[in-house]
Amino acid sequence: MMGMIYIIFLMFMIGNLIFVSKRKHLLIMLMSLEFIVLSIYFLMMLYLMMINNNMYMLMVFLVLTVCEGALGLSILVSMVRTYGNDYFQSFNLI
Incomplete structure (x- = not known):
């Protein structure tokens, strides 16, 4: 049981590391957020099964x-249609 918790915690930390290190591309950030959510889902499932x-x-x-x-993908599609790519540095926020 503790081994599973360590694996889920490792998944969570790897997702956070990818989220922080690949902050220039929106698609990679969205995929790392989904990986973090998947690890939280596994943790919740393990906890609810335990009690x-x-x-x-x-x-x-x-x-x-x-x-x-769905919201993240719609933002990504809107960005690609407007600016042509998913780089955060290619558009001005002002």
């Missing part, structure tokens, strides 16, 4: 995750 609780909260979490992913 013998129902899994309805996981369904709510997955719905919110899908909404977050």
Whole structure:
């Protein structure tokens, strides 16, 4: 059981490391955010199985995750149509 928690924590930390180191591309940042959310989902699933609780909260979490992913992809598509790429440095925020 503790081995699984260490693996999930390692997944979370790797996702954060990728998020911080690849901050120039929006697509890579979105993929690392989904990886972080996946590790949180595994942690919640493990915790809810450990306390013998129902899994309805996981369904709510997955719905919110899908909404977050759809919003991120729509921002990415809008950026690519407007600026031609997903670099953050290619457009001016002012």
